[in-house]
Amino acid sequence: MKAIKEKRIISKYGFKLAVLFAIFLLSFLLSVRLGSVFLSTKEFFAGLFRLDGYETESIIIYTLRLPRALGAILCGVGLSLSGVLLQAVTDNHLASPNIIGVNAGAGFTTVIFLALCPTLSLLSPFIAFIGGFLATLLIISLSGRRAFSKSTVLLAGIALNALLNAGISFITLLDTDVLSSYNAFSIGGINGVSIKNLVFPAAIILFCLTLCMIFAKRIDILCLGDAYASSLGVNVRALRIICIICASALAGAVVSFAGLIGFVGLIVPHIARYIVGGRTERLLPVSAVTGSIIVLLGDLLGRIIISPSEIPVGIMMALIGAPFFIILLIKYRGECR
Amino acid sequence: MDIKIENLRVSYGKKTVLENINLTIPRKQITAIIGRNGSGKSSLISCFGGFMDYEGKIFINGSDISLLSEKETARYVSVMMQFLPSPHITVSHLVSFGRTPYHSLLDKLNEDDLRIINESLESAGIYDLKDRYVDTLSGGERRLAFYAMSLARTCPVMIFDEATAYMDADNEGMLLDKLAGLKSDGKTVITVMHNISDAVKYADNIILLDKKRCVFFDTVKEILETDILEKTMNVKRYYADGRTFFSY
Numbered sequence: 001m002k003a004i005k006e007k008r009i010i011s012k013y014g015f016k017l018a019v020l021f022a023i024f025l026l027s028f029l030l031s032v033r034l035g036s037v038f039l040s041t042k043e044f045f046a047g048l049f050r051l052d053g054y055e056t057e058s059i060i061i062y063t064l065r066l067p068r069a070l071g072a073i074l075c076g077v078g079l080s081l082s083g084v085l086l087q088a089v090t091d092n093h094l095a096s097p098n099i100i101g102v103n104a105g106a107g108f109t110t111v112i113f114l115a116l117c118p119t120l121s122l123l124s125p126f127i128a129f130i131g132g133f134l135a136t137l138l139i140i141s142l143s144g145r146r147a148f149s150k151s152t153v154l155l156a157g158i159a160l161n162a163l164l165n166a167g168i169s170f171i172t173l174l175d176t177d178v179l180s181s182y183n184a185f186s187i188g189g190i191n192g193v194s195i196k197n198l199v200f201p202a203a204i205i206l207f208c209l210t211l212c213m214i215f216a217k218r219i220d221i222l223c224l225g226d227a228y229a230s231s232l233g234v235n236v237r238a239l240r241i242i243c244i245i246c247a248s249a250l251a252g253a254v255v256s257f258a259g260l261i262g263f264v265g266l267i268v269p270h271i272a273r274y275i276v277g278g279r280t281e282r283l284l285p286v287s288a289v290t291g292s293i294i295v296l297l298g299d300l301l302g303r304i305i306i307s308p309s310e311i312p313v314g315i316m317m318a319l320i321g322a323p324f325f326i327i328l329l330i331k332y333r334g335e336c337r
Numbered sequence: 338m339d340i341k342i343e344n345l346r347v348s349y350g351k352k353t354v355l356e357n358i359n360l361t362i363p364r365k366q367i368t369a370i371i372g373r374n375g376s377g378k379s380s381l382i383s384c385f386g387g388f389m390d391y392e393g394k395i396f397i398n399g400s401d402i403s404l405l406s407e408k409e410t411a412r413y414v415s416v417m418m419q420f421l422p423s424p425h426i427t428v429s430h431l432v433s434f435g436r437t438p439y440h441s442l443l444d445k446l447n448e449d450d451l452r453i454i455n456e457s458l459e460s461a462g463i464y465d466l467k468d469r470y471v472d473t474l475s476g477g478e479r480r481l482a483f484y485a486m487s488l489a490r491t492c493p494v495m496i497f498d499e500a501t502a503y504m505d506a507d508n509e510g511m512l513l514d515k516l517a518g519l520k521s522d523g524k525t526v527i528t529v530m531h532n533i534s535d536a537v538k539y540a541d542n543i544i545l546l547d548k549k550r551c552v553f554f555d556t557v558k559e560i561l562e563t564d565i566l567e568k569t570m571n572v573k574r575y576y577a578d579g580r581t582f583f584s585y
Contacts, residue, residue: 233411233438
C-alpha cells in the first residue's frame with residue numbers, strides 16, 4: 001500500500017513536470033515562429049529546415065528568433081534558480097537576485113565602466129557579471145564570519161542595494177552620456193542577442209544547476225535553521241556560501257547578456273512551490289522550466305503587442321510580475337515567510 | 338558512551354555564561370540539567386551539539402568533539418532544541434532528515450533508512466501524521482515530530498532542551514515516559530528540565546547550574562539528601578503519593 005502511494009506521488013510529480021515541459025516546448029515554438037515579421041506555417045518549416053527559396057525566413061529564424069528564444073530560456077532558468085537558492089538560504093520567500101544586490105552590483109560597475117571607457121561599451125556585460133560577483137562577495141563579508149544568518153544576508157543585501165543605487169544615481173548625474181547607455185541595460189532585454197553571447201552564460205547556468213541538484217537534499221535541511229542543520233552534520237556556512245555564489249553566478253550570467261531583468265527570480269519560485277511543494281530537488285527543475293516559459297511568453301508578448309515596435313522583456317516581466325506578486329501576497333498572506 | 342567535560346567556558350562576546358564546568362556524565366543513564374533562567378543550561382546543550390564556540394574540552398567516548406567533523410558529531414549526538422522551527426515539509430520528510438549524517442550528498446534513502454524512519458514515527462506515536470505538513474501541526478505534535486527525527490538519528494547520546502516545553506500535562510507525561518524508555522534502549526539521555534519534580538522522578542543524575550557554574554552534580558538520591566535545590570532554586574519540598582515534589 002505504501003509502495004503504491006509512493007509510486008503515485010512520484011508519477012504525480014512526473015506528470016506535472018511533463019505537462020510543464022509540453023507548455024515549454026509550445027512556448028519555444030511560438031517564440032521562434034511569431035514576431036513582427038509574420039511567417040506562415042509553410043514559411044516557418046521551410047525556413048527551419050533551410051529549404052531553397054526560403055533564405056530570408058531561415059535568417060529570421062536562425063539569426064534573430066532562435067538566439068532570442070534560447071536567451072529567454074537561459075534568462076528564465078538562471079534567474080529562477082537564483083531565486084530558489086536565495087529564498088532557501090535566507091529562508092525568506094521575498095529574497096531574489098535584486099535583494100542580495102547582484103543587480104545593483106552589476107549596474108554600479110557598468111555605470112562606472114561606461115563613464116570611464118565609453119568606447120568599450122561592448123565589454124559592459126562582462127563588467128556587469130564581475131560587479132554582480134563582487135557585490136555578493138561584499139555581502140558575504142558584511143554578513144560576518146560567524147553570524148552568517150538568514151537575516152544578516154538580507155539586511156546586508158538591502159543596505160548594499162541602497163548604497164549602490166545611490167552610487168549609480170550620482171554617477172549618472174555627473175555624466176549624462178552614461179545615462180542613455182545605462183537605461184537600456186537597466187531595463188533589461190534580449191533583443192539582438194547572438195548565440196556567441198550565450199555560450200558562456202549557458203555553461204555557467206548548466207554547471208550551477210548540476211551543483212544545486214547535487215546539494216538539493218542539504219539545501220532542504222536549511223529550512224530547519226542553522227543550529228538544527230548544523231546538528232544534523234551539515235556544514236551550514238559552506239553550504240550557504242556555495243548557494244550564494246551559485247545564485248550570484250546564475251544571476252550574473254543572465255545580466256551579462258540580458259541586463260537587469262527583475263521579478264523572475266521572485267515570482268517563479270512561488271509558482272513552482274505551488275505546483276510541486278517545497279522539496280528542493282523537485283523545485284529546481286520545475287522552477288527552471290516554469291521560468292523559461294514565463295520569459296519566453298513575456299518576450300513574445302513584448303514583440304507582438306505593439307509590432308513592429310517592441311516592449312523590452314524587462315518591462316514585460318515587471319508588468320506581469322508586479323501584479324502577480326501582489327496577488328500572491330494577498331492569497332498567501334501569513335504563509336509567505 | 339561517557340561524556341567528559343573539562344574546564345568548559347562559554348562566552349557571548351565579553352559576557353561569560355558558563356565557566357569552570359568539569360563533569361563526567363555516565364552512559365546509559367538519564368541526566369537532567371536544571372537551573373534558574375540564564376544559568377547556562379541551553380548554552381551547555383549547544384556545546385554538546387557542536388554549534389557553539391567554547392573553551393575547554395568535551396569528550397564523547399574518549400573523542401574530543403571539537404576535533405570531529407560535523408557529520409561524525411552528528412552520528413554521536415542528537416540535539417532537540419527548545420524552540421522548534423515550522424518548516425513547510427511533511428512529517429515523514431522531516432524525520433528522514435535524521436538519516437542525513439549517514440549519507441553522502443548523492444545517496445538515496447535505503448531500505449534500512451525507511452525502516453528506521455517508520456519505526457521512529459511509530460515510537461513517537463505520530464505515524465498517522467506522517468503526511469501532514471509540519472507547519473500545520475499543533476505545538477505538541479510538532480514536538481513529537483522533532484522527537485521522531487531525533488530517534489531516526491539512532492545516536493547513542495540524545496540531548497533534549499526542555500523536551501516537553503509547550504506541551505499539555507498528558508503529552509508531557511507521555512513524552513517523559515518515552516525519554517525514560519530510551520535509557521532501556523541503551524541511550525545516554527541528557528535533558529534540560531524546568532520541572533524539578535519531573536527531574537527527580539525521571540532522571541538518574543542531576544546537574545544543577547547556578548551563576549555560570551555547576552554547583553551540584555550527582556545522583557538524584559544524593560541531591561535529595563541535601564537542601565541545595567531549595568536554596569539554589571528557591572523551591573519548597575513536599576511529599577505525596579510516595580513521591581518527592583517541589584513547588585515554587
